[in-house]
Amino acid sequence: xxxxxxxxxxxxxxxxxxxxxxxxxxxxxxxxxxxxxxxxxxxxxxxxxxxxxxxxxxxxxxxxxxxxxxxxxxxxxxxxxx
Numbered sequence: 001x002x003x004x005x006x007x008x009x010x011x012x013x014x015x016x017x018x019x020x021x022x023x024x025x026x027x028x029x030x031x032x033x034x035x036x037x038x039x040x041x042x043x044x045x046x047x048x049x050x051x052x053x054x055x056x057x058x059x060x061x062x063x064x065x066x067x068x069x070x071x072x073x074x075x076x077x078x079x080x081x082x
Contacts, residue, residue, distance in 0.1 A: 006078060010057065011071035013047050019076035021045055021059075026073040034074065038062060044079050 013019050021043045024031040038060040039045065049056040053068040066074075 007075055008077070009072045010045065010047065010066075010074040010076050011055070011068055013045075013076060015047050015050065018044050018046050018079035020079045021074060022077055023075045024073055025075060030070075030073060034070065037064060039074055045074070045076060 007022055010019065021039050021041055023041070024034050024039060043059055045057055045059040047055045047057050048063065051065065054066050055071060056063055056065050057071075058064075
């Protein structure tokens with residue numbers, strides 16, 4: 001469910017596929033908190049399990065559980081390693 005330019009909210013990311021964080025949306029305070037958790041531009045993130053309306057994700061080696069509202073604020077594209 002990716003858009004034409006490859007960007008998609010993390011909520012719609014394919015399970016176990018690596019993605020690269022492109023931008024954060026929402027209120028500045030929420031963006032700051034997500035950045036503190038490791039969701040910074042270029043970070044590799046993977047959805048490891050869907051749970052209810054949210055998901056468990058891995059970012060920078062850490063596993064976190066996020067609700068659907070937060071997942072929709074994290075905009076990603078498929079990860080390409082250099």
